[in-house]
Amino acid sequence: MNNHEFPTIVTILAEISGGSGFSKFLLKWESLIFSCLIIFLLCFISFIAWRKNEIIPGKFQNAAEAIGSGIHDFICGILGENGRRFTPFLGTIFIYVLCMNLLGLFPFMKSPTSNWSVTLAIALCVFVYVQYAAFKELGFRGYFDHLAGKPRGIVLFSAVIPLIMLILHLITELIKPLSLSLRLRSNIWGDDLLLAVLGGFGISGFPLFFFNFILAAVAAVVQAFVFTLLSTVYFALILESESSH
Amino acid sequence: MPRKARIYGLMKLWGMLSFIPLLLVSAPLLGYAAGKLLIDKFRFPPFVQFVSIGLGFMAAILETVSIIKAASKIKIE
Helix, strand or coil: CCCCCCCCHHHHHHHHCCCCHHHHHHHHCHHHHHHHHHHHHHHHHHHHHHCCCCCCCCHHHHHHHHHHHHHHHHHHHHHHHHHHHHHHHHHHHHHHHHHHHHHCCCCCCCCHHHCHHHHHHHHHHHHHHHHHHHHHHHHHHHHHHHHCCCCCCHHHHHCHHHHHHHHHHHHHHHHHHHHHHHHHHHHHHHHHHHHHHHHCCHHHHHHHHHHHHHHHHHHHHHHHHHHHHHHHHHHHHHHHHHHCC | CHHHHHHHHHHHHHHHHHHHHHHHHHHHHHHHHHHHHHHHHHCCCCHHHHHHHHHHHHHHHHHHHHHHHHHHCCCCC
16 A cells, blocks of 8 residues: 555555565455455346346346446447447446446445556457457458558558558557556546545545545546447447448 | 437547547557567667657557548438
8 A cells, every 4th residue: 555545455454464475465466356346246236136037127127227228228329230249248348347436435445447457457358359359250361451451452562561551550459458448547546546635634625525526436437438438439440440341 | 219329429429539639649658668678678779769659650640540531431410
């Protein structure tokens, strides 16, 4: 824990266990512990919501179905009917990122998304899935043809231009997960840091703290939405290049 | 329903266009990091740094052009 963070359950446990190996383990894997906590929580909620899958749903099942259909409408609204196959993946990412963002607003908790390794891991999952979808749709030859800028005629035999285009396309593909992850991490980290600094003012800084707490809650939802939107657009860009192929 | 379609169309457009500033910043950064790695680890000559930053910038421009092309095809009624 550094001086600009609120104490969390993990850092308190690490403090209690002194400088032992367990304490080092806890501090090293702090973000991962909180993200696993979210995974277990979401699995539990899903289990409760779908335990009695009925035609006339109960309150909990109704809420879960409303969230699911809302996410489905949003993704299919952007990607068209083609987007149906990506809805489970993108919907999961939205709920997972949203819960991780909001976790930092609870006492003794931390947003795992304020750690770049967590956001980069999610962005890399998006990157791998997008590449897989493009590879599946275009095939090996078509995929490399797309990366080399679809060279035809004399350009194909020059070898230099397709090679440069291949390098440029590879760079553009690598930029996307980088920008996605940095954007989310920086926003959430900034919010958490601001709250921790304002918390340090004590009771006199409470109005400002409260105002920023509300802003951080809104930002958590907006950032999860933006992350999902950009991932969806990332799929849309690939699907559009496929259709124009 | 047409109102919903319009909102989704606007969201898609906004999402696509908001990619552009991110790309223009992160592509030269990636080029810089790649150049530094090549120089430090593989002992490439120092000018490689400029080449990789230039390649990053070119890649960003190329992607920006393709995003603008894709965005201009979106019809919002």
